[in-house]
Amino acid sequence: MKTSSKTKLAQSVALLGTLALLATGCSNADDAAKADPASADNPVTLTVTTFGAMGLDDLYEKYEKENPGVTIEATNIDTGGNALVDWKTKQASGAGLPDIQAVEEGWLGQVMAVSDSFSDLRDYGIEDLKSQWVDWKVEQATDKDGRIIGYGTDIGPEGICFNSKLLEKAGMPSERSEFAEFIGGQDSTWEDYFAAGKKYEEKTGKAWFDQSGFVWNAMVNQLDEGYYKKDGSLNIDGNAELSNRWKMLADATEAGLSSGQTQWDWGKGQAFLDGSFATMPCPGWMLGNVKGQVEGAGGDATSGWDFAGVFPGGPANWGGTFLTIPTTSKNPVEAAKLATWLTNAQSQAAAFEAAGTFPSNLEAQSSEQVLGSNELTKFFNDAPIGQLLAERAEGVKAQFKGADDSVIQEQVFGPATIALDGGKDGQAAWDEAMSTMKNLDIK
Incomplete structure (x- = not known):
């Protein structure tokens, strides 16, 4: 896994006008599905942009080991605000977007304004996965035309x-x-x-x-x-x-x-x-x-x-993130496989253990990793963090x-x-x- 970090993006970038819709890249899921799967003989590099502490680094390494031929180039930006500037800059220019773009709940509205420039994840089987997340997480990622553009990661009770x-x-x-x-x-x-x-x-x-x-x-x-x-x-x-x-x-x-x-x-x-x-x-x-x-x-x-x-x-x-696939991705099928894996119960439980990101995945919420003791709970005076956050998540409305x-x-x-x-x-x-x-x- 190759990683990089962007710590201070220019705050003067203020792209408050209408963002350009992107028309390039692979937008036809049927054509993308015909591509040969990644393997040692057919290597694929997937670029991922995240922000803050999402607890994904160890998961990237695990995925690469379990999927020969896949290399993940991960960029993590220090804050959600700087990540928004980064995304808007690349979205407006029509270049540089990754295969997987993490989107924060607070700027989801701006993303939805150009939702056509993100892959409709129904083309990659997300309909069969919807029940794994709290229902309002899926609703947040659904645009006015019924397209689902984000795999749910954490929520912020x-x-x-x-x-x-x-x-x-x-x-x-x-x-x-x-x-x-x-x-x-x-x-x-x-x-x-x-x-x-x-x-x-x-x-x-x-x-x-x-x-x-x-x-x-x-x-x-x-x-x-x-x-x-x-x-x-x-x-x-x-x-x-x-x-x-x-x-x-x-x-x-x-x-x-x-x-x-x-x-x-x-x-x-x-x-x-x-x-x-x-x-x-x-x-x-x-x-x-x-x-x-x-x-x-x-x-x-x-x-x-x-x-x-x-x-x-x-x-x-407060907060919570989605993994999206811009239509410019050259490897949308492999990106969808990775995003699906990163948001399954086992991965979300591991991310919580690493960074305290409380899962939107219902099975993960009741897992031993979330409810049990870990380095985070030990730091906070052995507080039953997973249990307390699960209780605080009750009654939340999107x-x-x-x-x-x-x-x-x-x-x-x-x-x-x-x-x-x-x-x-x-x-x-x-x-x-x-x-x-x-x-x-x-x-």
């Missing part, structure tokens, strides 16, 4: 990561079940979570959560309708639920509950070790990031981080993501949450966000 040592030092509930009750238990609200944070801040003078952007993302994602209504119309102006949640978050930052950390950096992981903050929203895939940040900064399982199966405001899903959903999250409310953390008044930060949205001509 959310709990709360918390540092038990910091809470114990503050004389506050630090054992997992006690902490869960401290922030409101199974009926926890955002008011409960912030009230607990104010108590912590008053005792310690320290922040409660790492930064406002992730909290805001979670608050929006758990609504029945977020930035868009189900009919595809924008859902921000006059949305009382959004504005009320924004005010709650603004009040929390004004009270000193946010540490104002830089997203995906956390002072190169030091903030997880130096007591800068005590809690943060954690979808399953975030757990691998936390572990990696702590270890990268020289810490280990003794750092005090734990995971509670409770979440303010009720069930919430939120409709419009074409500019990720643009709104990152370019409209991203700067606004940073402004909140910097001390800007909540109303002023909201007004600036609305002005930015108008300038971007988001409708």
Whole structure:
């Protein structure tokens, strides 16, 4: 397996216009099916582009061993936002797309706008596999014409990561079940979570959560309708639920509950070790990031981080990924075989064990690898992570993501949450966000 990494794509690339539909490559599944299968005598190289911590590296090597003649060239981009820029750049130019492209839930709406440039996976047998995933995962990957363009990998049910040592030092509930009750238990609200944070801040003078952007993302994602209504119309102006949640978050930052950390950096992981903050929203895939940040900064399982199966405001899903096959793939049949294998129960269970990416595959959710002990559970104070995430996945509803959903999250409310953390008044930060949205001509 050959791997490469792209860590900082130019953020100035803003391809917000209509993306060009691609007409090249193999778009006829019947013709593709006539190709000879990969073998030692008929070698095939498959290119795969992913992002973040998806837990697939060991799986690539295993697949190559089990499938002589297949070589996987894997590129992993550091974040979903940078992966979106990479995809949009290549999609617009009509060149450079891989055989398998990982697509994040947050930018699925943009992908669906050009769904004809992705293979219809019904041509490769996905109809026979649909029952293996949670039903809403398949619905998300189905376009308006009924074409299914993505194999489901993980989903992102959310709990709360918390540092038990910091809470114990503050004389506050630090054992997992006690902490869960401290922030409101199974009926926890955002008011409960912030009230607990104010108590912590008053005792310690320290922040409660790492930064406002992730909290805001979670608050929006758990609504029945977020930035868009189900009919595809924008859902921000006059949305009382959004504005009320924004005010709650603004009040929390004004009270000193946010540490104002830089997203995906956390002072190169030091903030997880130096007591800068005590809690943060954690979808399953975030757990691998936390572990990696702590270890990268020289810490280990003794750092005090734990995971509670409770979440303010009720069930919430943040993120989750799909494996798609652009129509430009020269090896769509072999790509479909690989994508099918990477999303089966055994592979998703292995990916969870490696990176904490909670499976969308139902069989994998109940596997020993997911429910049992592993390096991730040991790091989080032996928390039964798989069981807790399975419980948090109950009641999750797939939120409709419009074409500019990720643009709104990152370019409209991203700067606004940073402004909140910097001390800007909540109303002023909201007004600036609305002005930015108008300038971007988001409708």
